[in-house]
Structures are given as structure tokens and as C-alpha cells.
Amino acid sequence: MLAHKTFLRKTRRGNIIKVVREHYLRDDIWCAHPSCKVCDLEDENQKLSEHPTSIASVEKRPHFIILDTNVVLEQIDLLESEGINNVIVLSTVMEEVRHRSSPIYKRLRDIISTPSRNFVVFVNEHRKETYVEREPGESANDRNDRAIRVACSWFTEHWKDSATAKKHKIVLISDDRRNRELAAEANILVYSVQEYVESITEFPSLVDKIKRKDKGDGGFGKKFLFPEHLSPDQIKLGVKAKRFHQGAFYLSRTNFLEGTVNVDGMDPILIQGLEHMNRSVDGDTVAVQIFEQSEWSAPLEVVLEDEGFDPGDTLEKDKKIVEGSLKSKEVQLTGKVVGIVRRKWRQYCGMLQSNPIKGSFRHIFVAAEKKIPKVRIETRQSEKLIGQRIIVAIDSWPRTSRYPMGHFVRALGKIGDKATENEVLLLEHDIPHSKFSDAVLECLPEMPWEITKKDELERVDCRHLDVCSVDPPGCTDIDDALHAFQLQNGNYEVGVHIADVSHFIRPNTPIDLEAANRSTTVYLTDRRIDMVPELLSSNLCSLRGEVERFAFSCIWEMDQSANIISTRFHKSIIRSRSAMTYEAAQNKIDDPEDKSSIAASLRILLKLSKILKQRRVENGALVLASSEVRFNVDSETADPIEVQAKVMRETNSMVEEFMLAANIAAAERIFKYFPDCAMLRRHPAPPPSNFDPLVKAARQQGFTINLDKGKDLADSLNAATDPKRPYLNTMLRMIATRCMMQAVYFASGTIEEPLFRHYGLACPIYTHFTSPIRRYADVIVHRLLAVSIEADATYAQLVDKKATQKVAENINYRHRMAQYAGRASVNLYTHIFFRGRVRDEIGYILYIRQNAVQVLIPKYGLEGTLFLQMKKEGESLDWKFDEEEPSIQTGSTKLSLFQKLTVQVSLDSTDVQHEKLCLRLVSPQIEGFSVDPAPAVPDSTEELEDTPEEKMEVDKNTKKRKSSDATSTPKKKKT
DSSP, X not given: OEEEEEEEEEOTTSOEEEEEEEEEOBSOOOOOOTTOSSSOOOGGGOOSOSSOOOOOTTOOSOEEEEEOHXXXXXXXXXXXXXXXXXXXXXXXXXXXXXXXXXXHHHHHHHHHTOGGGOEEEEXXXXXXXXXXXXXXXXXHHHHHHHHHHHHHHHHHHHGGGSTTGGGOEEEEEOOOHHHXXXXXXXXXXXXOHHHHHHTOTTOGGGGGGSOOOOOSSOSTTOOOOSOOOOOHHHHHHHHHTXXXXXXXXXXXXXXXXXXXXXXXXXXXXXXXXHHHHTTOOTTOEEEEEEOOGGGOBOOBSSOBOOOSSOOOSOOHHHHHHHHHSOBOSOOBOBEEEEEEEEOOOOEEEEEEEOOSSTTOSEEEXXXXXXXXXXXXXXXXXXXXXTTEEXXXXXXXXXXXXXXXEEEEEEEEEETTOHHHHHHHHHHHTTOOOSOOOHHHHTTSOOSSOOOOHHHXXXXXXXXXXXXXXXXXXXXXXXXXXXXXXXXXXXXXXXXXXXXXXXXTSOTTSHHHHHHHHHOBOEEOSSOEEOSSOHHIIIIISSOOTTSEEEXXXXXXXXXXXXXXXXXXXXXXXXXXXXXXEHHHHHHHHHOTTOOOHHHHHHHHHHHHHHHHHHHHHHTTOOOEEOOOEEEEEOTTTOOEEEEEEOOOOHHHHHHHHHHHHHHHHHHHHHHHHOTTTOEEEEBOXXXXXXXHHHHHHHHXXXXXXXXXXXXXXXXXXXXXXOTTOTTHHHHHHHHHHHTSOOOEEEEGGGSOGGGGOBTTTTBSOOOOOSOTTTBHHHHHHHHHHHHHTTSSXXXXXXXXXXXXXXXXXXXXXXXXXXXXXXXXXXXXXXXXXXXXXXXXXXXEEEEEOSSEEEEEETTTTEEEEEEOOOSSTXXXXXXXXXXXXXXXXXXTEEEETTOEEEEEEEEEOSSSTTOEEEEEEEESOOTTTSOOOOOXXXXXXXXXXXXXXXXXXXSTTSBOOOOOSSSSSOOOOBO
């Protein structure tokens, strides 16, 4: 049977056109009941139980459930839980969910694909008896609700002819009051989510997972704490009239009463106080109104955390803190949030803070991420959840509530358990870490894999070259190798050979889609989460020693001064002579007795790399610094037994320079051939205000920082040295690193060419080509290069700048989350290391606040906060804070920037949710404040250089790799 769907559509020019679509209806679509005698149901499609049972006391007769669309959209956490089974999902609901929320649609599909849940899809929109036409004047939502009710009635009528099926009822679950009234009039069994779930006594925890709705005023007589949010239309008009500005809200990491809104083309807008934040959560897109200049404020010079239990629905104490705290003298744009454009709420990991009132169902959830506010939830299983890591979702944030409302989703495991904490870390940073699906694994080549004659004809044979790789010890995902030799004309041939991952990952296959979603390999302290399956990452794509592998090669001819005479790219076959560590390569170079061809190649590479680096630095490339650590771990428990900072070798820099050169060469070529859709990477120049901490710190030490150009900054940093304080320059570079903007991927056709520039590397164009095993951006670059040399064919998405930009945005997000996850993993293992340990260490003051100083401990490459509080409660010291210097003084003792201290390091576990390193001052001695030295302990740490300087180009791209041979899964970290 053929029906027609007719609707009107407005064109971009404002014209109205009538659209008519054919809609086919059938009478042979099976109803999904296993016992139906009318439908011809095949065995593989039998997903519903043949004999369903009821565990809901409101309807004790055996039944199947039908959900309306809003129940799926709002209660997906509930639906993912055991207890809600034997559900018929109508295609009406599936389509509406798909259009309104892709993530929820995917989660619903996952539930349907789980056989034990007995969920099935019924295509009611194409069954003749269940299809309904939209009536004149009827809204799309009302039409869909009517279609759901018609389907419910049809099932009951359809099953009358089956002896078994007619005993089973249909129950509609809907939270729409009008829909329930109309369903009841049609003699359909219907309940709200609350009514149905509360009657399931077998699964009492289901009630905790019901999403709570915002009732607006929060109850009669309750005081409004926050202003009302403007409507979307009001916001749109205000932004258009430039009365409001739209941007992303970010809460301060050190002060829960302060945040900023980042608006394109403007300096960050300061937001102070919970009332002015107006229920914004970190990451939300908000509308902000800027105050008159006379009302502008300055950031608070204090470190504040929202500690303690729920203080109740009041903001008075917080207002007094903001008003009474010392502020910086640098006034900046200040405003208030007037509306929410888009929420960025997600599920949050954390722990339950039990209500001191016994028997209460209402509790406070404290998120692991300090930038997320506490959440009020209701649960009847608090005794079971205390001491557990749990997941909670935010439902709403009423104007009358200090904290948002949410619901319990699931428990993860015991707090402090390493596996649980790692799971929290991955979930909090949205790291895809499930096993690769069967569809992905089916894309892998069959083993044993061999190079065929056809492959040899299509590629350049480089197996005769003395190629070698240089990586961290134990590295298995080797994605680059090098060679160099002198030509007869006195010049050098230098080759960078990169794993040809794009040969194995073909466009739009399941493995390609999975790699695109993951976008990057994530390196944690104890493991590596691959972007591609291990067969590729550690075997077929890894350029291991003494095995033949496919590569994408960049070959240069260079003169004695490292000037590039010519560049060519080709797909190749290589056989690496050796997979060396940095240390082994360095020893080979330094050994005068080693006359091998590999040693000669390495010496040429090192010689040329020094020239390349010197030239980059002279052109204004920045050499910055960061603190990084490595762990020695117990072979049985994998717990850290020692933590120490890393030391770099010349071979690290050698590899780094040629990776940089290859990336630049690749960028130039793909932009030449694909000016609109090249996958490039840029690093925006930071606004001058970003450098205020650096300028102030340098000035206090007697140095001037020139910010006119990138080269001026580089020269200023190079000149800021003091032979008596060798670590001073490193700390200045660390502060400079934190002033930088984030480097990002982009499609070349989306911005103007002058904006392509990479500020940190001082080059006009840049991309990533050298790590396709662990970065999806490199895979895209390989495909573009392959097309440019006619080694592969193009496809639609590759040359679509909008599609490329969408991929780039996902890569940027995943890359940022992977960085944060890596740092969180280091923090986790640092905390594990310091459990039960107390050590006195040398530290340097990196930042000074009104009530705390930030201390860098070079030995461990970590930072901690030394709060300026008394050892004994009730005592106080008169600390005088000087923002201009900056310094803080009590009595005759002054603490100044970069001052050397001795601090006692231990782990503060009083707050199990937020364990933190606790620093106490040992020297200089301040009576009543400093502590006695800790007992001396044998130190197994190897002797470190006095100035362990970690070279880090601003962009996370070149070869600054992990040099530890003690870490379980060494990573190649590209700066």
C-alpha cells in the first residue's frame, strides 16, 4: 500500500514549497511476539520473552512495555539498568530520538542489541494498521503521541487470536499527563515512570536513577538565590544588539567562587560570586552581560575550595568571602551570566557525602573534578554507596537551590582501588576505552601477513638503506625511522620513514570510523589505550628492527649546512636495521670505536639536527619547559616504588628536529595540492595579557620580557639566566609555557592563510605527519599526500572542507582530553607513591597567593600548594602579601618568587574524594609554622642533573618522548 507524506518547507530565499514523499505501508511486518500465530516471525528475530513475568506491583499481569519518546530521552540511565526488560520500542520513538539526541540514540541501540534485555524495535510507521496521518492543526509531537497510542491498542487487538499472546498485556510508560489521560480513555494500561518504577521492589535501586524534573519555584515560600535565566529569544536579540556576549564558561581551578567566560575576539570576562555565575557549570555556553567599567573587578588572590557538607540554600557567606578577599590590582572585564545557551552536562564520577541525619534519602554528591559543583541526589542505598566511586547525572538546577539536582546512575568500585580510580580517570576525561568491536577486528589483515609482488611494484624499495629507529625503552608502537648518508656530490640524503597506517585503514570502514572517533592513543602511567588494534599498533605498522614494513617516506637532499636542496615523498618498503633506545643511540654516537654504517648515519643526523635547531631558535622558535616524571613500579603490584624527573639526551632532540622538518614538508605539499581541505595545525599567538605572570616574575628577578614578536620573547627567555641559580631559567620557561594558547587542527579552507602560522615553532605552516599509529590527524595527512603523489584515490569527505573541519574539531577535543588524562594518571600514581611516605625535598616558589604559595619540586617534577596556615588551630600569623613584588612576609621572614625552600611532602587523605599532596615548610624556619625535618630514609633515586630541563616545543607534536625504562608502557610524547 502506498501513502503520501505532504509537508511545506521554507527555502533560504523565503519561498514556500510543497514536498510530497511516498510512504510504503505493509501488512506483513511481524509484531515481535514469539507466540503470535498471525505473524511469520523468524527465530533469529525472537527478542521478546515468550513468557514474560511482571515484577511491578502496579500491574501484576504478564506484560510488555512501550515507552514514549520523552521517557527514552530523559530516563536513558534508568533504561540501561537491569529491571526494565521486555520493551517494544516503536519506530516512531526511534526516529524522534535519533533526530533529537544522537548520543542517547546510540545508547538506546546498544540496549536493543543486548539479548538479555529483551528490547525489540517494531516498525509501526510502515505497518498499515499502525500508521497514522497527521491531522490538520495537529502538532508533530501530538501526532507522534497518537501513533504510540494507536500501536498500543493494535497490539492488544492483534494478539486476540493467539492463545498465549492474548494473555499478555501492553503497558505504556509516559510522563506526559495529557498523553496518559488520552491513553486511559482508549483503555490502554498507562503509568508514569515514577509510578511504575517505585512498584518494582525486586530492584529498589531503580528509583535512585529516575531523572528528577525542575519544578520551577522549588516549592512554595522558598527564596530565590539566583536570577532567572533569559529565554533563548531574549538571548539571541541581546547578542545581536551587542548587549550580551556569548561564550564558554570555565570555573577557576583554584577558586570555586570565580570563573571566566571566553568570548571570541575579546579578553576573558571575569565572573565573581555564585550569584553572578547564575548556575553555570564548567564548559557551559552562556550569555554574559558586561558591567559598567566602574564596576569591573580583579581576580581574587586566594585559593578557595567548597569544603564541608551542604550549608543549605544560602549564598551570604560566599558573598562575604568575595567582598573581603584581597584582589589583584589588575582590573579586567567583569560581568554576570544572564542565560544558558547550551549545557555541557554529562555523567560525573565521584563519591557520596553522607547526610549526617540518619535515615535521610537526600545526600550530597562530590565530583572527582573539582570544577564541578556538588550535586544533591536522592538514594535509598547510601550505606552501600559510602566508600564507593559512583556516577551521577545532573537533572536540573532550580533558582532556589545552591546546588544542582541529579540522580544516581551506577557504582564503579571502592575508593582508592587502583582499577576503580583508573576507570574514573577514563570516564571523567571521556576516553573511549572499550574493546574493539568484531566489525573493527574484521577489518584487520589475515595473518601471516606478507609483502606481495604487487606491493613491490607499487612501492619504492628502501630495504637496502641503513634505516633505524630511536625510541623510549620498551616502546612497541614505533611509527618513525631515519636514515642518512653522504652523496657523491658532498651533500647528504636524509630520510624520515613513517609507518604507512593508511594502507591498512581504508576510508569509511569500521576500523576507520573507530580510529576517527578515538582520534589519539592515550598514554597513562600503567597502560596505553590504542587508537587502532594492537595487531597494527605493535606489529604490522610498527617499524620494528629486522622486519620488513610498509612506510611513507620523506626524502631530502641537504647540503653541509642542513639547507634543503630537494624534497620528495613516496610509499616505500623498509627493513629497519635496529630499533634503538635513546640511550643506545647516544652511546653508539659517542663510541669512537664504532665505525658501523648505523653509527655513521646517526652522527650525520645529529650533526644536521643541531644546525636545524639552531636555525629554528634564531628564527624565533620557543624552547619552553614543563615538569614531567617517570615511575619505577613494583613488578608484582604495579604500584610505584620511586618517582623522579626525567633527563633528556641529544638523541631526543635529534629525532625531534627531523620530525619537525617532515611535518613542515608535508604541510607545504598538502596545502599546495589541497588549498581548501588540507588538515593543518596552527598555534595562535597569545594575547599580551596572557604573559602578565611571566612579565611580573621576570621583572622581580631583574629581567625584561619583550613581547613584540615571538623571536623577541625567545631572545628574552634566552637572556634570563643567572649562573648562581641554574634552575631560574627553567622556571621562567615553565611559566611561559602556561601563558600559551592551545595548538589546534583545522581545515585550511576555513580560515585565512595568515592565521595558519605556528607561533611556538615560528613557522608559517605546519601539520602532523609523523605519528599515524597514534594520531588520526596524521592518517588524514597521509591520505592527502598519497593522492598528491598519485599513490591512492581520493574520496568525497577527504576533499570536503566542512567534513575535514568536523574531524579536526573532534581530534582537538580528544587530544586535549588525552593530555588531561595523562596528567591525571601521573597525579594518581604520585599519590599512590606518597601513601605512607613523608619526605623532605628541595622546592622553588613558582606562584604566590594571599593564602598560599605554589611550590615546584624538581626532583619529582611535581607541584604542590603550601597553604600559609598554622600548625595548631586557633593560632595565627600576620602574613603581609605584596602583589607587585610579588612576595608574602611574616615577621622578618619573606617568601619571594623562585625562592629555594625545604618542604615536607606527604599525602593528605583526610578527604578521600580529593586526596592531595600536603606540603609543610621545613626551612626557612618560622616559629609556630615550620615543622621539624622528617626522619632520613634511604633514597633509591638515581642522581639527577642539577637543572633537569625538559625541552618542549609549544605544540604537542615533535619527538619529546618518555625516557623511562621503568614504566610499564613507555609512551612517545610529541611536543
